[in-house]
Amino acid sequence: MNPYSDLTDQELIRLYIAGNNPAFTALVYRHKNRIFTTIVLLVRDRSLAEDIFQEVFIKIVNALQSGHYVDNSRFLAWAVRIAHNACISHFRKANQRQSTIVTYNDDLGDYMEVTEHSQEYRMIRAEVTEEINRMLDRLPGLQREALILRYYADLSYKEMAQTIGISINTALGRVRYALMNLRKQAGVENLVSV
Template identity: 40%
Template sequence: MLLTKKSDQELIQEYLHGNEDGIKGLLERYKSKIYTSIYLKIKDEFLAEDIFQETFIKVIHTLKEGRYNEEGKFLPWVMRIAHNMIIDHFRKEKRAPQMVAAEGFDIFEVLDVADENVETTLIKEQRDVDLRKLIQKLPDDQKEVLIMRHFCDMSFKEIADITEVSINTALGRMRYALSNLRKMLAGNHLVLQTG
């Protein structure tokens, strides 16, 4: 059976029985969501990579020690570990996270897009930059829920579990985040078009 067709639990079992492809399969399956979640919270590429690696080192140690018992909930479990790693990092640094939006765009991304013209691509890039700036202005609790929901495709139950609040609180934070974003968009005369 191909690794992509196996469940998280099957890949974990393969890894625990000595097949390194099990952990590689899990890493490939979730690296984008986990890294994106970390990066969007701290806005530092190198620090995000470090925390991502530390997160997976902790995942591997926990699996090898037989302490993983979140059957069927691998991604929320790893996201909670990543969340705690970020908090631990900033506690050690004794400072608040610097949430600074990335500016500009990568010209090579523009050149790689064959189906879109340069103008459309530049408009999308600017829209994304503008949206990231506005998201960074949200209160941390609202920003966190928005990032987990829209960038990491997590359910409100998973978000509530990771942030240790009720589902209603997570839903409320999302409502406030979207309401605040709408107000900021109107205030900045920005329109987010899909293309």
């Protein structure tokens, strides 16, 4: 059993700052899937996402060690903001766009599945995932970004607005229009949910 599993993010951060490195490891494992998924969806390239993911955690370590983290009980939102900014910085430098490839498996998905599913289930899920990726790619960039931050990074609308630098109403609107566009696409293409 992990001795750190019952501790809050803030308790883990305090332990890490006090010199307990395994506490930081526990914090990383707690949030790595959600942060990595967010980066993959934003940059649309898994190998690039791995590089940015490492860069993000280096920035997090530096910020924690230098006292730049404010204990606001929302470590994940803070970390996702750092990840978002790292992705934006990459695009400013590279000024390129690549195709999204996302697979939902144990090392990328948000949750590990306890039971094994039939081959048919896995094939259907892979097809649905591929179709969702195509639908996400057809969304306008700002709507796509808002949807990723809201549902994959699990940010509140307020946190999303702060991360992107927009008003809460704009964040709400972008997510609303993104969902409307996805529903339109799903209706046209008769996508069946699994």
